[in-house]
Amino acid sequence: MNKKKGKIIGITLGCIVILLGGIFLYGYYNMPLIEVHKPKPYQPSGEVILSKELNELEVKADVEQMIEIMESTHPIFLEGETEKYKEAKDRFVHETNRNMTVDEFRFSVSRYLSSIQDGHTGLSWREMxxxxxxxxxxxxxxxxxxxxxxxxxxxxxxxxxxxxxxxxxxxxxxxxxxxxxxxxxxxxxxxxxxxxxxxxxxxxxxxxxxxxxxxxxxxxxxxxxxxRDNIYPMDYEISSQKIDDNTIYVKFEICELNEDLNKVTEDLKQAIDAGIENVIIDVRDNPGGASRASNMLLDSVKIKPGHFGSIIRFSPLAQERYGYLRKSGFISYDRSNDVVRNEDINLYILTNEQTFSSAQWLATWVKDGELGTIVGRPSRNMPSSFGDVLQFQLKNSKLDGQISYKKWTRPDETKDGERVLEPDVYVDYSEDALSKTIELIKSK
Incomplete structure (x- = not known):
């Protein structure tokens, strides 16, 4: 009787183990973005003192930490190492094989990080x-x-x-x-x-x-x-105003989900319902933020854009920050350029060099889906690029920065080779994109 009980208990435990193992594997491969532990927000452990002297062992430890973060986190390495990166890495290791000040080390780290040419990845520079x-x-x-x-x-x-x-x-x-x-x-x-x-x-x-x-x-x-406190001074304003009975202008200086955005989307909906013909959305100098904010603006004017594709790379740093189940591998999502246009309005997007990240998405959606007209100057951010950053700090130097862990691919895959989203109407530095757009509207 005891043997029979023991056998039943053993079989039961075995089944439970197999079931739990199956649940874990299913979640590991099919739900990698679920949180399995409490996320650990970035918290710097000390201030950067540029004059501080680091000994050779301290420098070496920070070099190894930086290379580990770089190669285990950034999606570019899913495609292998380029010769340019290998040369940058070799130089980084070679030139830091000595005692250095934090300031000297900072220049070496910056050179190393910039070798992959990702505008979202780099050290925090505090130019004054x-x-x-x-x-x-x-x-x-x-x-x-x-x-x-x-x-x-x-x-x-x-x-x-x-x-x-x-x-x-x-x-x-x-x-x-x-x-x-x-x-x-x-x-x-x-x-x-x-x-x-x-x-x-x-x-x-x-x-x-x-x-x-x-x-x-x-x-x-x-x-x-x-x-100069900020090399890109901004008010981060989100507002709207009627220019005339047929034109509404939206100042969109930050992609942020807030009450100002809610008010603007309501203003747009009312303007569309009233039959307004021209909508101008100004994302000049907008550094990005929540892509959902850009989506909301297009939704409010009854436009459905395409979808960016993405590759999300898992790493120890991403797992620490977000509590992900996995700390290696990646997951990808397909793109789509299926759109719903609003043929009753003329949409204009104002851009310049500092239109970045999620703000650049808005322009890319409009360009790829032929949803409106881009007016201004092109952005320093590629239409298909890296993004969604993780902050980090090096242990000894206390240097801090950020690194991308996602790759975004624009809706129109036939344009993947384009490094610049060129405007439909170019505006010179001495001209104002808004004035140019109003002139364009009047000429029609």
Whole structure:
């Protein structure tokens, strides 16, 4: 009797084990995004002290941690390592094989991370001082602009005697660029940064002299470094206003789900129901956020866009942050360019170089689905790109940054090779995209 009981208990336990194992395997492969433990939000463990000296062992530990985070987290490595990345990694390991200050180490880490050219992945730079001067990098040259934001004939050649090409090459090494737009923006902005200038050999302890050429004439212009809290200053406004009886304008400076967005979507719905013909959505300088916010705007004007495809990579860092069941492998979702247009309205999307991430999605949806007209300048963010970042901090240097763990593919797969979403109507720096759009509407 006892043997029979024992056998029954054994069989029962075996069945339970098999059942639990089956449930685990089913969840592992079919529900990998479920949370199996409490997510651990990012919490920095200390402040960055750039002057701090790290010994060789401390540097080595941070190098190994950075490489592990990079290679186990970023979706680009699902496709294997490129020669460019291998060279960057070898350089990273070789040049950090010594005692270094945190500041020196920061430049090495930045070069390493920028090798994959993902605008969402990089260290947190805390630039405080920039040159007080208006210039832009266009057609391979750094050109001064006037007070009306028009280009002049003055081309920057040196800063305090240092050739501008040395400074441009430093920027190219340190900051990722997904396309030619991002390269130009990086050169325009970071060539003004005190930290970049000093790293390029510019003496910033004395007055700053910018040497420019205009034809065969050379001129020295004095400028100063000034404090700037944010290189992309924004109010993050979400609002709407009627321009006239046939046109409504939406200022959409952040992709955020909030009461302002709810009010704007209601305003749009009422305008559509009242028969308004023109809808302008302005995502210039919008850094992104929740893609659902962009969806809500299109829903409110009775437009259904396509779907981005995605690859989500699982890693120890993603598991820690979100409590995922898996810490390796990936899951993918198909894209679709099936859309529902609203033939009763004319939709205009205003973009510029700083239209980024989820804001860029809005423009891509409209472009791929032929849902409206893009007006402005192209974005530094590729239409198919990486995103959804995880924050990290290196143990010894306390350097912090972020890294993508998802890859997004645009709805129209025939356009995957495009690195830039070009506008339908290009707007020069001296022109205003909103004014240009209103002129375009009136001309129709």
């Amino acid at each position: 001082k920039f040159l007080d001067i208006n210039w832009r990098y266009l057609d391979g040259q750094l050109i001064l602009f006037d007070d009306n934001n028009k280009s002049t004939s003055k081309i920057v050649t040196k800063i305090n005697g240092v050739d501008i090409h040395n400074i441009i090459n430093t920027v190219k090494e340190l900051f990722p660029a997904e396309n030619y737009v991002a390269e130009s923006i990086n050169y325009s902005i970071y060539s003004k940064s005190e930290e970049v200038l000093e790293y390029s050999g510019v003496d910033c302890t004395k007055d700053i002299v910018v040497t420019v050429m205009s034809g065969t004439s050379e001129e020295d212009i004095q400028t100063k470094l000034h404090y």
